[in-house]
Amino acid sequence: MGRNVRVAVDAMGGDNAPGEIVKGALEALKASKDLTLVVVGQQKPLERELKKYQYDKSRVEVVFATEVIEMAEPPVVAIRKKKDSSICVGLNMVKQKKADAFVSSGSTGAVLAGGQLIVGRKKGVERPPLAPIVPTAAGPFLLIDCGANVDAKSSQLVQFAKMGAIYMECVAGVKNPRVGIVNIGAEDEKGNALVKETFPLLKQCTDLNFIGSVEARDIPYGVCDVAVCEAFVGNVILKLYEGTSAMFLQEVKKTFLSSLRTKAGAMLLKPALKQTLKKFDASRYGGAPMLGLNGLVYKMHGSAKAKEVRNSIIQCVNFTKQDMVEKIGEKIAASAKE
Amino acid sequence: MGRNVRVAVDAMGGDNAPGEIVKGALEALKASKDLTLVVVGQQKPLERELKKYQYDKSRVEVVFATEVIEMAEPPVVAIRKKKDSSICVGLNMVKQKKADAFVSSGSTGAVLAGGQLIVGRKKGVERPPLAPIVPTAAGPFLLIDCGANVDAKSSQLVQFAKMGAIYMECVAGVKNPRVGIVNIGAEDEKGNALVKETFPLLKQCTDLNFIGSVEARDIPYGVCDVAVCEAFVGNVILKLYEGTSAMFLQEVKKTFLSSLRTKAGAMLLKPALKQTLKKFDASRYGGAPMLGLNGLVYKMHGSAKAKEVRNSIIQCVNFTKQDMVEKIGEKIAASAKE
Numbered sequence: 161m162g163r164n165v166r167v168a169v170d171a172m173g174g175d176n177a178p179g180e181i182v183k184g185a186l187e188a189l190k191a192s193k194d195l196t197l198v199v200v201g202q203q204k205p206l207e208r209e210l211k212k213y214q215y216d217k218s219r220v221e222v223v224f225a226t227e228v229i230e231m232a233e234p235p236v237v238a239i240r241k242k243k244d245s246s247i248c249v250g251l252n253m254v255k256q257k258k259a260d261a262f263v264s265s266g267s268t269g270a271v272l273a274g275g276q277l278i279v280g281r282k283k284g285v286e287r288p289p290l291a292p293i294v295p296t297a298a299g300p301f302l303l304i305d306c307g308a309n310v311d312a313k314s315s316q317l318v319q320f321a322k323m324g325a326i327y328m329e330c331v332a333g334v335k336n337p338r339v340g341i342v343n344i345g346a347e348d349e350k351g352n353a354l355v356k357e358t359f360p361l362l363k364q365c366t367d368l369n370f371i372g373s374v375e376a377r378d379i380p381y382g383v384c385d386v387a388v389c390e391a392f393v394g395n396v397i398l399k400l401y402e403g404t405s406a407m408f409l410q411e412v413k414k415t416f417l418s419s420l421r422t423k424a425g426a427m428l429l430k431p432a433l434k435q436t437l438k439k440f441d442a443s444r445y446g447g448a449p450m451l452g453l454n455g456l457v458y459k460m461h462g463s464a465k466a467k468e469v470r471n472s473i474i475q476c477v478n479f480t481k482q483d484m485v486e487k488i489g490e491k492i493a494a495s496a497k498e
Numbered sequence: 499m500g501r502n503v504r505v506a507v508d509a510m511g512g513d514n515a516p517g518e519i520v521k522g523a524l525e526a527l528k529a530s531k532d533l534t535l536v537v538v539g540q541q542k543p544l545e546r547e548l549k550k551y552q553y554d555k556s557r558v559e560v561v562f563a564t565e566v567i568e569m570a571e572p573p574v575v576a577i578r579k580k581k582d583s584s585i586c587v588g589l590n591m592v593k594q595k596k597a598d599a600f601v602s603s604g605s606t607g608a609v610l611a612g613g614q615l616i617v618g619r620k621k622g623v624e625r626p627p628l629a630p631i632v633p634t635a636a637g638p639f640l641l642i643d644c645g646a647n648v649d650a651k652s653s654q655l656v657q658f659a660k661m662g663a664i665y666m667e668c669v670a671g672v673k674n675p676r677v678g679i680v681n682i683g684a685e686d687e688k689g690n691a692l693v694k695e696t697f698p699l700l701k702q703c704t705d706l707n708f709i710g711s712v713e714a715r716d717i718p719y720g721v722c723d724v725a726v727c728e729a730f731v732g733n734v735i736l737k738l739y740e741g742t743s744a745m746f747l748q749e750v751k752k753t754f755l756s757s758l759r760t761k762a763g764a765m766l767l768k769p770a771l772k773q774t775l776k777k778f779d780a781s782r783y784g785g786a787p788m789l790g791l792n793g794l795v796y797k798m799h800g801s802a803k804a805k806e807v808r809n810s811i812i813q814c815v816n817f818t819k820q821d822m823v824e825k826i827g828e829k830i831a832a833s834a835k836e
Contacts, residue, residue, distance in 0.1 A: 232685075297745055310682070310690035344648070344733040347570075352648035352730045376734040377741035392690045395682040396714040396731055397738060403715035404742040407635055412750070415767070415774045422770045428763030429753070436753045 162194050165480045167473050168250040168259035171201030171209070172228045173266025174462050181265065182209040184469025189215055191470065192477050198259050200225050200246045225249040231462070235269030239277055247271060251278040254455035261456035261476035263447075265464045272308045275450045275457035282485065284492040285452035287312060289320045289391070290459060291327065292398060292448035295440045298382030302328050302337075306394040306448065314358040317341070317388055318365065322495060323451040323488050324386040325368055330482040331475065332385075340374030340384035342393060347373070354390060362388070367495075405440060446472030449479060452488055456480065500532050503818045505811050506588040506597035509539030509547070510566045511604025512800050519603065520547040522807025527553055529808065530815050536597050538563050538584045563587040569800070573607030577615055585609060589616040592793035599794035599814035601785075603802045610646045613788045613795035620823065622830040623790035625650060627658045627729070628797060629665065630736060630786035633778045636720030640666050640675075644732040644786065652696040655679070655726055656703065660833060661789040661826050662724035663706055668820040669813065670723075678712030678722035680731060685711070692728060700726070705829075743778060784810030787817065790826055794818065 169185045171178040178201055185197050197220045199206060206222060227245040229238045242248060247266055251274045253259040262279075264271050272290060281288055290307030293300045304324040305312065312320075321339050328337040341362060343351050350373065351359065362370045374384050376397065389397065416426035438444075446468055447460035456479050460472050507523045509516040516539055523535050536559045537544060544560060565583040567576045580586060585604055589612045591597040600617075602609050610628060619626055628645030631638045642662040643650065650658075659677050666675040679700060681689050688711065689697065700708045712722050714735065727735065754764035776782075784806055785798035794817050798810050 234687075297749055342734065344730055344737075355730075375737055377737035379738060380742045380745035392682055392693075393731060393734055396680065396734060399682075399713055399715035400717060400735060400738050401742055404718045404739055405746065407718035408743065408746050411635055411774050411777075412771075415770050418770050421766050425763040425766030428759050429767065432753050432756050432760045433750075436749050439749075 163481055164194055164196055165261070165477045166196045166198060166259045167476045168198040168200055168223075168253045168262045169469070169473065170246045170250050170262070170264035170266055171199050171206055172225070172246040173264045174460065174464055175265075176463070176465055177265060178205045178209045180465045181469055182206070182213075184464075184466035185473060186213050186215050187466060187470040188473035189219060192474055194481070195219065195473065195477055196221065198223055198253060200250045202226065202228065223249060223253070229267055229270045231267050233267065233270065235267060235273040236277070238267070238270050239274045247274050248278065251275065251457065254279050254457065257455075260480040261458055263458045263460060263469070263472050263476060265460040265462055265469075268459055269308060271457060271459050272450060275453055279453045279455045279457055282452050282454055282489040282492065284489070284496050286316045286319055288450050288452040289323065290448050290450050291324055293332065293445040294398065294401065295442055295445065296380050296382035297439065300332070300445055301382055301384055302332070302386045303394055303398055304386060304388055304451075305391045306398050307391050307450065309391045311392070312354070312390045314354060314361055317354070317358045317390065318361050319452070319492060319495070321362055321365070321368055321370070321386065321388045322491050324388065326487055326491055327449070327451060327484065328385050330484060330487060331478050334385050336369045337385035338371045339368050339386040339388060340371050342379075342387055342389035342397065343373035343375065345373065346375060402442070409437075443468035444471060446475045449475070452492070453485070455485060501819055502532055502534055503599070503815045504534045504536060504597045505814045506536040506538055506561075506591045506600045507807070507811065508584045508588050508600070508602035508604055509537050509544050510563070510584040511602045512798065512802055513603075514801070514803055515603060516543045516547045518803045519807050520544070520551075522802075522804035523811060524551050524553050525804060525808040526811035527557060530812055532819070533557065533811065533815055535559065536561055536588075536591060538588045540564065540566065561587060561591070567605055567608045569605050571605065571608065573605060573611040574615070576605070576608050577612045585612050586616065589613065589795065592617050592795065595793075598818040599796055601796045601798060601807070601810050601814060603798040603800055603807075606797060607646060609795060609797050610788060613791055617791045617793050617795055620790050620792055620827040620830065622827070622834050624654045624657055626788050626790040627661065628786050628788050629662055631670065631783040632736065632739065633780055633783065634718050634720035635777065638670070638783055639720060639722055640670070640724045641732055641736055642724060642726055642789075643729045644736050645729050645788065647729045649730075650692070650728045652692060652699055655692070655696045655728065656699050657790070657830060657833070659700055659703070659706055659708070659724065659726045660829050662726065664825055664829055665787070665789060665822065666723050668822060668825060669816050672723050674707045675723035676709045677706050677724040677726060678709050680717075680725055680727035680735065681711035681713065683711065684713060740780070747775070781806035782809060784813045787813070790830070791823070793823060
């Protein structure tokens, strides 16, 4: 047995809370022997859900939080006012080292704001990026930043690149990860002011395998392991990629059901197509870590089901066992001295 | 018969020049009685291609240009040096009112730079956006701007919105087009500095049907008729959308060919699937107009084939018949007086 890892789970956040959250968390408990769960939420719904399962009670702690932060609430206000919400209670456990990580499907804004305000940034980290692992035809890549840090500076993008590279190397096991900057052309001189300023800085980083500009057109083919961009662009990429995939699936499904002939064809294709689509199932990779904090804050999709919850918690265990909080801190400190 | 429209075509630009360009141009000639073609390019390849077809020679003028601007050349330098390139010769015809429009599949940078330097902006237009019509499940929308105007200002985005709206109304025939601004959340207060500054300005425009923020996730479902954004974001959207669609098609095709069983299923599905995919065929709509110039400059994909060339030229005819150059000029002048 390795080091014991304590992961606090927000049982109240997201479209499928608390049912799928509790279900996924208990699946993670079964999958990872070194995990201790701290399930945070309102007493009644939590107890009702937990009662449904048989599990090792010595590895599950239940912490009650009376309040819930809703999706539409202004994030910073919500974090300041609802001190007894599942998000605030969970983040405070990370701050006080009572948990190694906090996982939530709740309001992205509140989780990101709370991560900064409650858990706090590691010394030297300018901004903590949110970095989902995104599936492609050729395997997943890390998209960094998709968070709330819009209008970032070039020095922050360089930090994102370094944090992303260690993450992919240590947590996802990619050796010497290829780092690209999202750009509107492959030539060095292309880009907006931010990209033009960041490009030479990344080129100078001897500790990065920087492969230059990456065009949006090539992203779905997995041309890099870490795609660095400012958060507005990152958010557009993540959501457009998800939206386009979902729309195409919907159109294909409609076509499959359009006649007897297509239904027959679909029946023949279904097993093979299912296999193909598995590659693009984001829930295999879990959600997105917020990097550069004094602990791990992990954001899942609002629509997360048990599988994503399970895999996100397992990512938190790997992250903690790899001492990622310390490693990122050391990397940023070393870069500052250069 | 309506007003005669003269469209100059760059026979040398793009991956499939001159063959597909000449073929598509002559198809447009057949489809539109009011069209006169001016085919611009090097003498030998041009004459070789034209010889292959039978067409109304009284409506086709051939203009020779000895030089060709290559894709990798720095745009502004190329435009200044290669005065006898097909791009410069064609744009000069628009400038001198010898042609109403110039259509090219050549270097985007050179066409955009040449549009500004040679044809010139309409009075009051701050920046001329490039605005492709993009297909979605629910019909096409105009993505404005995808051009070279990175790091735009809010006043420029407002002009893009107005130009885009008139274009969709007059050329695409969409009544009271819904104008949205690309954003990272649906709430009014979301966004980066540029979007936050632009949002209230668009809200104030009484001549626009402004529907607020549009999230990237919803773009493939056709939630607006005009999607306004800064060119870096627009370029990422266009290319990621095209790249994701192409990647999924490729994966589906691979799956179809993976076994005897899937091949049989694919055979049953093929006609229906072809029908579905037709909706997403960008070449149905042609390429992208550059708006706000003293004439029409029209950019096609580098990979354009005859169908896109044909449809692009027909768009140029509609554009000219609708007096779009004047209408856009009047709109911008009227806005300046407000």
